[in-house]
Amino acid sequence: xxxxxxxxxxxxxxxxxxxxxxxxxxxxxxxxxxxxxxxxxxxxxxxxxxxxxxxxxxxxxxxxxxxxxxxxxxxxxxxxxxxxxxxxxxxxxxxxxxxxxxxxxxxxxxxxxxxxxxxxxxxxxxxxxxxxxxxxxxxxxxxxxxxxxxxxxxxxxxxxxxxxxxxxxxxxxxxxxxxxxxxxxxx
Numbered sequence: 001x002x003x004x005x006x007x008x009x010x011x012x013x014x015x016x017x018x019x020x021x022x023x024x025x026x027x028x029x030x031x032x033x034x035x036x037x038x039x040x041x042x043x044x045x046x047x048x049x050x051x052x053x054x055x056x057x058x059x060x061x062x063x064x065x066x067x068x069x070x071x072x073x074x075x076x077x078x079x080x081x082x083x084x085x086x087x088x089x090x091x092x093x094x095x096x097x098x099x100x101x102x103x104x105x106x107x108x109x110x111x112x113x114x115x116x117x118x119x120x121x122x123x124x125x126x127x128x129x130x131x132x133x134x135x136x137x138x139x140x141x142x143x144x145x146x147x148x149x150x151x152x153x154x155x156x157x158x159x160x161x162x163x164x165x166x167x168x169x170x171x172x173x174x175x176x177x178x179x180x181x182x183x184x185x186x187x
Contacts, residue, residue, distance in 0.1 A: 011039045045080050045087070048117030054110040056136050058101030068097030068140070069176050075109050076183070077116035079125070079148075086151040089183035090116055092129070093147075095176040096139040103137050111136055122148050122167050130169035141172025147180040 015035035016026060024031055061067060073093040081088055092112050115129050130144045148165045164182045 012036055015039060042080075042085070044117075045078065046118050048114045051114065051117075053114055053132075053136065054107055056107045056111065057104045058138070059104065060101050061098065067102070069095045069143075069174055070098060070102070071095045071176060071178065072105065072108055073179060074181050075112045077113045079116040079118065079120045081150055081152045082119035082121055084152040084156075085119065086155070088120065088122065088151065089149045091147045091180040091183050092116070093145045093178040093180045094133060095143045095174060095178055096133060096137050097141040097172070097174055099138040099140050101138065108133075108137065122146060122150070122165055126167040126169045130171050134171045139172070141170075141174035143170045143174045143176055143178060144168065145178035145180050147182060149183045 012035035015038045019026060019031060019034065026032070071093070072095075075092045075094070077090040077092055079088045079090060080086065094108060094112065111133065112129070115132055116125070126144055126146045129146070130142050133139065133144065134142045145166065145168045148167075149163065150165060153159075153163060154161050166180075168178070
């Protein structure tokens with residue numbers, strides 16, 4: 001939730017100043033509402049900073065046998081690079097060994113999307129996500145694989161549209177091979 005103090009800061013003014021700095025004509029109809037739209041888009045992309053994490057619902061294990069690992073591959077998520085505030089398109093794969101119950105599938109997906117909704121550095125994000133999932137899923141072990149296409153190197157800098165950054169983190173004893181599709185693919 002945006003506080004009253006933040007609302008008074010009028011972030012749209014900063015976007016207007018940036019557009020003027022870039023040489024844009026603010027009276028042009030195509031950009032008249034751009035500052036407001038940009039601020040709303042950034043609020044959406046960073047909602048994880050302001051919203052509480054989703055509650056995780058657990059279903060009891062109905063038998064005594066060991067369960068695991070559970071694998072969920074190719075969860076799509078969007079984040080922003082903390083260095084440039086440009087989008088990062090993500091595919092996240094998770095494997096976990098349940099503890100005293102099995103979390104609902106949709107809650108795992110929602111938790112990943114919530115965690116990504118903030119400015120990140122992918123290497124640090126992957127480690128934090130593994131810790132978060134270990135705690136929130138009450139898991140005995142977790143492995144996370146994050147595949148990202150960073151717009152900061154896709155459209156500027158290196159300008160490489162073929163890259164795919166892959167990071168992994170593991171908590172506990174889990175031996176699973178995770179894959180994830182490239183977030184931008186025509187296949």
